Amino acid sequence: MTKRLYYDSSEIHEFDSVLEDVAPVSPEQPRPAVILRETAFYPTSGGQVHDTGWLTLGGSSRAEDRLRVAEVAEAEDGRVVHYLEAPLKVPLAGAAVHGSIDLERRRDHMQQHTGQHVLSAAFIELYQMPTVSFHMGEDYCSIDLATPSLTPERISGAEKRANQIVFENRPVRVRYVSRAEAEKLGLRKLPPAERNELRLIEIADFDLSACGGTHVSASGQIGSIILRESEKVRQGTRVEFVCGERAVRMARRDYSALTEAAALFSAQLWDVPEQIRKSLEESKLVRKQKEDALEQLAETDGCGCASGFAADGRPENRRAGVFGSRHRLRKIVCAKSDASGNAGHCPGGEHDGSSEPGFCADSRWRGRFDGRHGCAAQAGFVVGRRARRR
Ligand SMILES: [Zn+2]
Numbered sequence: 001m002t003k004r005l006y007y008d009s010s011e012i013h014e015f016d017s018v019l020e021d022v023a024p025v026s027p028e029q030p031r032p033a034v035i036l037r038e039t040a041f042y043p044t045s046g047g048q049v050h051d052t053g054w055l056t057l058g059g060s061s062r063a064e065d066r067l068r069v070a071e072v073a074e075a076e077d078g079r080v081v082h083y084l085e086a087p088l089k090v091p092l093a094g095a096a097v098h099g100s101i102d103l104e105r106r107r108d109h110m111q112q113h114t115g116q117h118v119l120s121a122a123f124i125e126l127y128q129m130p131t132v133s134f135h136m137g138e139d140y141c142s143i144d145l146a147t148p149s150l151t152p153e154r155i156s157g158a159e160k161r162a163n164q165i166v167f168e169n170r171p172v173r174v175r176y177v178s179r180a181e182a183e184k185l186g187l188r189k190l191p192p193a194e195r196n197e198l199r200l201i202e203i204a205d206f207d208l209s210a211c212g213g214t215h216v217s218a219s220g221q222i223g224s225i226i227l228r229e230s231e232k233v234r235q236g237t238r239v240e241f242v243c244g245e246r247a248v249r250m251a252r253r254d255y256s257a258l259t260e261a262a263a264l265f266s267a268q269l270w271d272v273p274e275q276i277r278k279s280l281e282e283s284k285l286v287r288k289q290k291e292d293a294l295e296q297l298a299e300t301d302g303c304g305c306a307s308g309f310a311a312d313g314r315p316e317n318r319r320a321g322v323f324g325s326r327h328r329l330r331k332i333v334c335a336k337s338d339a340s341g342n343a344g345h346c347p348g349g350e351h352d353g354s355s356e357p358g359f360c361a362d363s364r365w366r367g368r369f370d371g372r373h374g375c376a377a378q379a380g381f382v383v384g385r386r387a388r389r390r
Contacts, residue, residue, distance in 0.1 A: 001078035003038035010214035012040045013101040043074040047134035048213045053101040111244030114215040121207035122161040150237045159227045169220030170204040
């Protein structure tokens with residue numbers, strides 16, 4: 001079993017160790033994997049994602065001796081497996097290594113994870129809603145609460161309480177107890193009965209739970225906790241949240257998007273929803289007026305033959321764009337045609353029995369446009385096309 005340095009302190013991000021084992025590359029495992037005697041790298045577990053970083057062989061400064069740790073996982077036997085990103089040479093067991101963890105990523109995880117403890121405890125304290133699972137993603141985190149629904153008031157209530165705990169900067173301590181002791185302490189969450197010694201994370205006078213993750217040492221380091229979307233899921237209600245620097249990043253992104261929207265409306269940020277509502281209502285009204293106008297035009301001018309041509313039979317451009325497109329005009333005329341295929345509104349000639357509504361056999365148009373003739377949509381199309389050529 002690998003000795004885990006992060007159990008003692010989440011702040012350890014540089015350490016020395018020895019390569020205990022090197023798993024060879026295979027078709028099933030294309031990346032080399034190494035196991036260290038001890039490690040400060042956190043493996044993906046308990047909802048928290050793994051650390052990344054570097055292993056440097058024997059204090060060397062050569063590039064080929066720097067090995068990128070791309071993923072860290074926990075093996076069933078309790079060993080921590082470090083997967084390397086295509087090294088120039090695969091190291092040998094027994095080599096001395098220096099480990100460096102990507103600090104920014106680690107600190108982000110510490111903020112999100114401790115923020116989750118605070119938030120889960122706030123939902124218990126205020127609404128007796130236990131957390132059944134925790135997920136840490138690249139952009140946001142989420143907890144699933146054992147409740148069928150969650151009102152916006154309760155979401156903002158939990159957010160307010162959680163941030164109070166952050167602002168009070170309460171100490172976050174780690175301690176180890178036996179399972180029997182833990183059972184008497186009334187933990188928020190007790191893990192499955194497979195370990196005799198439990199690692200407890202205590203947020204002073206607020207929360208006590210068993211956890212193997214990396215946490216900040218005082219709640220103020222979480223920075224802030226912002227709750228975002230919530231949705232119903234199979235096991236209850238999922239609440240998305242972000243803490244610390246992520247919260248700042250997301251707030252900045254939201255602000256930029258809102259500022260851009262507000263500038264489009266020449267409005268204040270807080271007026272954007274009202275402006276959008278108004279715009280949607282206006283565009284709905286305009287669409288309806290356009291529909292009505294097109295209907296009326298089709299009624300008045302028939303299928304469009306007459307309206308599409310001047311008295312001398314040449315295309316009349318001013319009407320060409322009225323219907324928007326030949327498809328639109330065809331739709332209107334077809335809607336007015338009877339089921340037998342007759343374009344009942346064609347004023348220009350006889351119908352040729354074409355299965356396509358809108359065609360007619362009026363000899364005035366025959367051969368005039370590319371050997372084709374037609375009324376309604378066909379005429380509208382030709383007129384439009386000619387107009388574009390000019
Ligand atoms: Zn934890």
